[in-house]
Amino acid sequence: MAIQTIHKAFKFRIYPNGKQRELFSMGFGCSRFVFNHFLRRRIDQYATTGKCLTYHDTAAELVTLKKNPATEWLKEVNSQSLQQSLRNLDTAYNNFFNKRAEFPSFKKKQGHQSFQVPQHFSLEGTKLTIPKMAPIRIMVHRPLEGKPKQVTISKNAAGEYYASILCDVVKQKPEYKGAEIGIDLGLSSFLITSSGEKVDPGNHYRAAEKKLAKLQRRLSKKKKGSKNRIKAKSVVAKHHLKISNQRTDFQNRLSLRLVHENQVIHTEDLAVKNMVKNHNLAKSISDAGWSEFLCQLEYKGSWYGCHINKVDRFFPSSKRCSYCGYVMAKLPLHIRSWICLECNTRHDRDINAANNILIFGRAGAARSSASAQKACGDASGGGTKPSRKTKSRSTSQASMKQEARLLAAE
Numbered sequence: 483m484a485i486q487t488i489h490k491a492f493k494f495r496i497y498p499n500g501k502q503r504e505l506f507s508m509g510f511g512c513s514r515f516v517f518n519h520f521l522r523r524r525i526d527q528y529a530t531t532g533k534c535l536t537y538h539d540t541a542a543e544l545v546t547l548k549k550n551p552a553t554e555w556l557k558e559v560n561s562q563s564l565q566q567s568l569r570n571l572d573t574a575y576n577n578f579f580n581k582r583a584e585f586p587s588f589k590k591k592q593g594h595q596s597f598q599v600p601q602h603f604s605l606e607g608t609k610l611t612i613p614k615m616a617p618i619r620i621m622v623h624r625p626l627e628g629k630p631k632q633v634t635i636s637k638n639a640a641g642e643y644y645a646s647i648l649c650d651v652v653k654q655k656p657e658y659k660g661a662e663i664g665i666d667l668g669l670s671s672f673l674i675t676s677s678g679e680k681v682d683p684g685n686h687y688r689a690a691e692k693k694l695a696k697l698q699r700r701l702s703k704k705k706k707g708s709k710n711r712i713k714a715k716s717v718v719a720k721h722h723l724k725i726s727n728q729r730t731d732f733q734n735r736l737s738l739r740l741v742h743e744n745q746v747i748h749t750e751d752l753a754v755k756n757m758v759k760n761h762n763l764a765k766s767i768s769d770a771g772w773s774e775f776l777c778q779l780e781y782k783g784s785w786y787g788c789h790i791n792k793v794d795r796f797f798p799s800s801k802r803c804s805y806c807g808y809v810m811a812k813l814p815l816h817i818r819s820w821i822c823l824e825c826n827t828r829h830d831r832d833i834n835a836a837n838n839i840l841i842f843g844r845a846g847a848a849r850s851s852a853s854a855q856k857a858c859g860d861a862s863g864g865g866t867k868p869s870r871k872t873k874s875r876s877t878s879q880a881s882m883k884q885e886a887r888l889l890a891a892e
Contacts, residue, residue, distance in 0.1 A: 484655045488785060492626055493646045496610060496635075497619045505559075505615050506635060506643065510595040512559045516544065516567045518588045524575070537572040541565060559597075560613045566598040596636035603633045610645055620645060627651045639719035656787030662746040664840025666799065666832055667775070669766050670818075673736065674832040676840040681736060686728040687769040694721055729771050737778040741788035747779065748843025750799065751792040793842045803827060804837035 498506060520540045527535050544564060548556045556564060574586035599612045605626065609617035612633065628651035636644050664676040672683040687694075697718045704711035740747060754773045758764040776790075783790045793799075801810040808824035818831050 485652055486655050488651050488653065489631075489648060490627060490651045491646050491648050492624065493644055494610075494623065495621045496643045496645045497621070498643055502615060502618055503643075506637065509559050509563060509597040509635065510637065511591075512556055513563055513567045513597040514589045514591070514595070516556070516564045517571055519547070520544075520568060520571055521586055521588060524571075534575070537568055540568045540571070544568065558614075560599060562600050562602075562613075563597045566600055570598075593639050594636065596634055598632060598634045600632045603630070605630070605647065618645075638723060640723045641716055641719075642723075653785075656785065658745040658787045658789065660743055660745040660788070662748075662840070662844075663744050664748040664793075664836045664838070664843055665740075666750070666835040666839055667752065667770070667772050668832055669763065669770060671832060672770060674836045676833070676836040678833055680832070683770060684729060684732040685769060686725045686732070687765070690721065690725050694718070694725075697721055729769075730774075733771060733775045733778055737775060737782055738786075741779065741782045741786045744788055746789045746791065746843075747783070748791045748793055748839050749776065749779070750839060751795045752776070753795060791843045791846065793839050793846065797838070797842050799835040799838040799842070800831055802834075802838050803829065804834050804841060 520535070520543070523540065523543070524535045527533065544556075547553050571586065574583065577583040578585050603610070603612045605611075605620070605622070608620055608622060610620045610633070611617045612635070626647060626649060628649035630647050630649050632648040634646040634648070636646065638644070661677075666674045668674060669683065671680040673679075673681040697714070701711065701714040701718055704714050752772055754767065758767050760767075779788075780790050782788070798809050801813045802808070803810075803822040803825060805827050806822060806825040808822050810820065810823075813820065813831070819829060820831065821828050
């Protein structure tokens with residue numbers, strides 16, 4: 483059976499002593515300084531010459547920067563951690579030019595802090611060893627898998643320290659087995675499947691909103707710069723961390739169950755960034771965490787043998803009858819069930835949307851398979867010469883709707 487190599491991270495809580503916390507702060511600060519300094523250098527270089535600095539250019543300048551008496555304190559931390567900051571900056575630029583992310587921004591001293599150690603680290607029992615530092619106490623709650631490649635030391639806003647160890651894990655390619663479903667994400671129900679299952683939303687932020695507002699009011703009354711304000715700020719950060727952990731646990735359990743039970747999951751390609759512009763629903767959409775949930779489905783599907791297929795978000799999944807194909811002219815959000823005017827079938831809005839996503843997902847998969855077979859036939863010389871004219875978007879959507887109607891009738 484074929485094998486594959488995956489990247490898997492293991493995150494553990496670490497408990498540094500006073501001296502180690504000082505060294506961590508120095509590592510955070512130096513890595514942040516290098517990132518911000520060379521981000522400014524890249525911006526200025528492009529503004530004056532119209533050319534961008536490469537990673538090798540910034541790495542050469544980093545050596546000169548360490549020799550400068552004003553910044554020779556950069557020598558006190560691991561040199562590879564500083565080089566990794568340059569690689570992170572280069573990756574951020576590549577993601578921006580490839581339209582995968584926004585333009586890189588300057589790192590701040592407040593909030594989440596981190597630095598990376600790509601080599602010369604070890605984990606033995608309850609001790610983690612990294613360069614230029616004594617062994618650090620670590621809570622290993624599960625064994626590592628594969629070969630460790632990199633460790634990231636981080637500190638969150640609540641003042642907790644973590645070590646995330648990235649490993650290369652070699653495993654057999656999974657077998658695709660199980661059912662095929664369509665899922666629709668919502669707010670009244672977090673997830674609805676084409677089989678009729680409805681998963682209640684976590685509403686973790688909503689449940690803790692009153693207590694969080696109370697803690698925020700206490701924080702606002704503390705004098706700026708005082709120790710009491712620092713303590714109150716830490717309490718608020720810990721409450722936010724608890725909400726985040728609850729949401730992550732909920733999504734991990736649900737996504738893992740779905741990829742184990744199914745071999746194909748069809749879902750909508752949601753534009754969550756645009757959806758949160760609706761100020762009436764923005765808080766609930768952000769609390770649901772749809773984007774993170776879809777990301778978890780994708781990487782877990784590749785690990786455990788479940789194909790995740792995304793359907794075009796512009797298909798009328800809610801307004802279309804999944805039995806006859808009739809499309810309602812209007813269907814406001816407050817209408818949760820409706821009757822088809824053509825076949826008189828009563829639909830639950832969310833389950834009908836999940837069924838339509840399944841139908842359109844199958845139709846799209848069938849089109850992709852047919853196109854691949856045609857391309858193979860053309861490459862082997864048995865196919866006909868393709869026409870120069872290309873189909874318009876409306877024509878392709880109409881043909882897909884026709885295929886979906888045939889699949890629904892089967």
